[in-house]
Amino acid sequence: CLVNVFNPRILDASIRDVTGCLSDVQKADVLLHALQHLPSEGFRIVMENAIQSFLQVSGVPPADVARALLLRAKTRLAAGYRTSAQQGQLHACP
DSSP: OOOOOOOHHHHHHHHHHHHHTSOHHHHHHHHHHHHTTSOSSSOHHHHHHHHHHHHTSTTOOHHHHHHHHHHHHHHHHHHHHHHHHHHHHHTOOO
């Protein structure tokens, strides 16, 4: 009988080790792929910082730059809707 013991730190370390062997453009590709798995709500700062880093990498294909910009816009739009909804609740009549 095999015991399945999963340690997420090993997975994190493996991801770090593998990406450490990649070129900057390849790392940017991995980053963009990973960002597409994050929900647009609740991760705005992480998304903003990651996309800013992505956009600073030279040699990234223009199509990937466009995907990153669309992802950032989607995240900002979701954050704007939340802010508007919260402001609407604050100004609602009792």
